[in-house]
Amino acid sequence: MDKTYQPQAIEQKWYSYWLDNQLFSPELSIDKPSYCIMLPPPNVTGNLHIGHAFQDTIMDLLTRYHKMQGHPTLWQCGTDHAGIATQMVVERQLAAQGKSRHDIGREAFTDAVWDWKAQSGGNIRQQMQRLGASVDWENERFTMDEGLSKAVIDVFVELHEEGLIYRGQRLVNWDPVLHTALSDLEVINHDEQGNLWHIRYPRSDGKGHITVATTRPETMLGDTAVAVHPDDERYQDLVGVELELPLTGRQIPVIADEYVDPEFGSGCVKITPAHDFNDWDVGQRNSLDVINILNPDATLNDSVPEKYRGLDRIEARRLVVADLEEAGYLEKTDKHQMAVPRGDRSGAVLEPYLTDQWFVRIEPLAKPAIDAVRNGDIRLIPENWQTTYFNWMENIQDWCISRQLWWGHRIPAWYDNEGNIYVARSEAEVRSKHNLSEDLELRQDEDVLDTWFSSALWPFSTLGWPEQTERLNTFYPTSVLVTGFDIIFFWVARMIMMGLKFTGKVPFRDVYVHGLIRDAQGNKMSKSKGNVLDPLDVIDGIELDALLAKRTTGLMQPHMQSAIEKATKKDFPDGIPGFGTDALRFTFSSLATQGRDMSLDMARVQGYRNFCNKLWNAARFALMHLDGEIDNKPLGGSDSAADQINHWVRSRLAHTVAEVRRHFDQYRFDLATQALYEFTWNEFCDWYLELSKANLSDSASPAVRAATRQTLAQVLEQLLLLLHPVIPFITEEIWQKLRQPLGLYEHSILQRPFPQATERDTSAERQIDWLKQMIQAVRATRTELNLAPGKPLPLKVWSEQRDADEQLINDYLPWLQKLARVESVSWLPKPETQEQCASARAGHMQLFIPLAGLIDVSAEIDRLTKQQQKVLQQQAQLTGKLSNDKFVNNAPAAVVQKERDRLEDVHAELAGIEEQLAQLNSMRDSD
């Protein structure tokens, strides 16, 4: 083995090894509860970003953990056709050739998208493989696959038959750039600075005017009323009066409607039913005319006076305002901050727009979905997401599912020339179902379905539904969904609704909701900020120049370039070294706390790379001593000190196993990795390997050597198994080298059973704790007094529990000599102060280190005085507590006893310090 851990040298080969041995294919035949995770399907043409890498790490960890427990385990992967996003990418490519999708037509365009998918669709797959993702590639799915498309059509038709899908003319959020409707969720509201224009509408009877205010004055061209509150005394006699709508010559009525807030503005509201959601409702209630003034690209149409026709609404706005002002209708203009709705993909300002669309009647589906979470069939982790979930589900609006795009599942609806609508699985089915003659002309709906419609079926459509396949029966309902909070409504809620509706079961038991990965300073990563980190760059490393180029090419705001370069040079003056997949995965796992965003700091990744190196070298040490086969028979227990050391490490391992399992089961990956880190480094490496060196040497007895080699090999293997879900590559690499000494028959660590917690050995733990305390006390004193680390020290000891301590000292003397450089131990009959000694406390013992000629009396006095202050403080605290009757009477007996014991120790320690100080002081005075 190399002296240092080199991730590049080991990672790639094991992934192909796992694939070659089909270790990721689920074994359906095992008769045990199944475990299944659905990969949230990434955009087929996309790339893996750091958020995916995090998510994939968590899913892979869970998958390996459960696979090692012998359950039939499936991590189902696949990609999403991502309607709008993908269509935009291909349209941009066409635009670069000076063409639009309309130039080449629908069929050629979708062909072009399929081509693009074929070209780029493997990106994600390759990147996931670099991460070590143990997904079942043989059953990869795509939302536009034949099977999944069939599921989509079936669901659409069934929902339509039940009246849960309907077509209707409604106001929708219209994207004038993409020329499509969007669902409410795809609207991003941003506060932007705008104006509030106050406009006078004259009364037709010439008796003055009333004033309305608007942030979108061009919509006045579509006004069909002005509303006041029915109880507003100021306007009682105004209701029913006709107004003259400026610039148009139209007459519109004043109506009364509860919607108006009399407190706001003038208390009069212009009503434009075709271009405002609230006004639409008012219009419906009052049977108002609906005048649509916009074309699909948000230019004004022929319903407006000629001079405004064909203008974009923003230009029209300027002209309308100018005209109003010129004609004296504009009362005033105020600055006004308002929420502007924009499309989440195009960024275009959206317009409420009247169109025919398909909707899902959502309330009947939402009810069971709410119940499933309320009654615990589905757990949200962390739990507080429930509030958000309920809040949204209880106020849910019908879902607009039609999109005026070309890329997606085409809506299975056909129209005849009479305007009749037929819904069925195919045109043929339409004809037979409705007895339509062959020569009746039918044309299919041009629209496609919202991408999220097919995503909602993902948990069962990927498993073969509507067929009752073995995979479906084995793995549905799935076990856990790992997802970001940003798609709880887009995706999670809809999967629950659809899953319950079509399978009668929840789609998953647990939903693990994680936060966002941010940069080291806690900023959101984004291309425009130039702080994006590519997971592969963290794994493989990247030169500064390459990183700079990556971050500054194709910027939407080129002026940011120099700032981005500066920040990048500051954060990564030498680029990124390349820490390997395992280090990155360990980092992700350690960051996975409950439900908050995480900052990814390279220093942390480096720290875990160092951890891997530590493990690597521990293994190197172990393997040096593990030539040949290990005796795997259980060895008879022995109380010898050498054996206690072995018992101790097994006991600590048992504790770690229990912790890791508990934390994995509770999705506390941060705590699990912490427990692993601590055991590996602070117990196994720092203590066990050091303590066992003597037992492995030639001078140790054959029995001790055998027991120690066995323990070393077995504990290391168990540790590797525990670590494997987090850091699969290095653990496989090392494990393969342990196969022979341990005589294991499995081909891969992934086939080994995940460790089970065994019983602790409290007696061994107590003894080794004692030993550690003793060694640490000597070492600390040595450092504080500036004594050479290698200088052997004779030790004088007094103890309150001499019998026990003397026994232990005798037993562990060889280790005290080696690890604390204790030369010899002699016992003091009384706790008397020793001349020319430094003293220290360990357990019940008072240690004296003779320093003839070496002692710096003042330094030792300073040290002891400092120590004394600390202990005095503790004493005061404890005494106060224990003299408080309320504490003694009310606190549990165990707590009180604990405090009493501590006080006793403190007293003893204090006495020792005081005597020693007195001695030292007299020495100094006599100097």
Place this chain on the structure above:
RNA sequence: GGGCGAUUAGCUCAGUUGGUUAGAGCGCUGUCUUGACAUGGCAGAGGUCACUGGUUCAAAUCCAGUAUCGCCCACCA
């Protein structure tokens, strides 16, 4: 306007139903190249747990309020 979350060491974060002296990593200080590992060992320093009040024998932890920051939802034209 409603909801959620955060505030703990220089930095990034743990702290489970209240109960030893509030922990970790990184960084920092001192020291050591000892045959697993300098991507390391050993030993340290460093905290008014945002603030105010309350409950309790006991509060980082529970309750109320305040402040700052962040996110989500709904928005009055």
